[in-house]
Amino acid sequence: MRRRPNNQPPKPCQRTATPICSHWLYGYSAASTTKDLFILEKATESMKLAAPLVTWQNSYALGLEEIDEQHKMLFDIMNRIWEGIVRNADATTIGSALEDLERYTVLHFTEEETFMRSIRYPNFDAHVALHRRFVQRVAEEKAKAQSGERISLELLHFLRDWLVNHILVEDKRYVTQFQTEKHHTSLLGRFFARLGKKTA
Incomplete structure (x- = not known):
């Protein structure tokens, strides 16, 4: 050599x-x-x-701090699952991480949908349908992991690609409407503050 x-x-x-x-x-x-x-x-x-499976990039930022922070949290959870798979963690550990992803995804989507409804986003129904399919896929994979099945790396690539594309395409559409109507970003902060009190 x-x-x-x-x-x-x-x-x-x-x-x-x-x-x-x-x-x-x-x-x-x-x-x-x-x-x-x-x-x-x-x-x-x-x-x-x-x-890491996915790293936050400035191009993913929507310019709405509360939503951007939630997206970063989703990335963090996906990276936890990725690390568990790479390190051959047991099914219980992977299943728990997938449960966290499911729980936080539902929370994020619920808040996002409430916000879209408040600004009368015209593509609301189609956007919600995408959310439902993603949550269903995560729930299915969580059930597999909890029953002892191994989770594939391909699944994590699918989840990552879906989320990144969803942020860059679908989420930016309602953000564009929000910004075009010249809402001040503090409105979003007050909205999420009120929403937090209701869900606490």
């Missing part, structure tokens, strides 16, 4: 785009065996799994 010269920083690998090149890690060459390449693929996969 070739060794990296002293004091020479590692260069990104052209095959894996990882910070440390597989040439130094595994001595990869044209003569490498299938086993060598398999080890490389598994190592690269492990490095990817170590990262």
Whole structure:
């Protein structure tokens, strides 16, 4: 295996785009065996799994603080589930995290729907239907986990992609209406404050 010269920083690998090149890690060459390449693929996969499932980006912000904070919480819960799956946590732990996701999703959607109704959002019914399908999928997966079934990584990718797309497309539509009608953002704060008192 070739060794990296002293004091020479590692260069990104052209095959894996990882910070440390597989040439130094595994001595990869044209003569490498299938086993060598398999080890490389598994190592690269492990490095990817170590990262969070979803990271909050400024482009996801709706500009409405209360709703943005709730979306961040949903991301946090998804990352907890992701970490549990990657670390092979037991079904009870995964099921509990999915129950948290279901509970918080229902709370968030309920508050969001109440807000949309208050501004007379015209696509309210279609938006609510999307919420219902998402909650149903989470509930189904929670039941599977609690019965001992393993939750797939593909499920978490689906939930992540659904939520990100929902924020960027569906949620931004009602926010656009809210902002177009020139409501002051403090109205939203007062709305959620009142809603919090009712649900406390």
